Amino acid sequence: MAGAAAILRPGRNCWRVAHAARASFLIDAEAYFAAFRAAAVRAERSIFVVGWDVDSRTALAPGAPDDGWPATLGDFLDALARRRAALHLHVRGWAFAMLYARER
Numbered sequence: 001m002a003g004a005a006a007i008l009r010p011g012r013n014c015w016r017v018a019h020a021a022r023a024s025f026l027i028d029a030e031a032y033f034a035a036f037r038a039a040a041v042r043a044e045r046s047i048f049v050v051g052w053d054v055d056s057r058t059a060l061a062p063g064a065p066d067d068g069w070p071a072t073l074g075d076f077l078d079a080l081a082r083r084r085a086a087l088h089l090h091v092r093g094w095a096f097a098m099l100y101a102r103e104r
Helices: 002-007 029-042 073-083 098-103
Strands: 046-052 088-093
Touching: 029 073, 073 088
Parallel strands: 046 088
Antiparallel strands: none
16 A cells, blocks of 8 residues: 555545455445445445436335335435434536436
């Protein structure tokens, strides 16, 4: 992590630098969205969603989840914001092609 140490400066451009004892790759969307959903539900201060081609109708869980949270991204984030006033949600999506403008 020598190269990263020169770029990452705790307190200046990142929170901290730490070594992970383990890591995992999320290969398919179902695993990714399930991990995002679980992490978002546990978030205490902030959530940053960066670089997605965001479609609020994206299902984060297959079928109807039984955990009391909505299944689709937009409704899920809205529910988080309403239930947890202290949680800061930041969503920055990529500019999408005008070809899809009518669908969004």
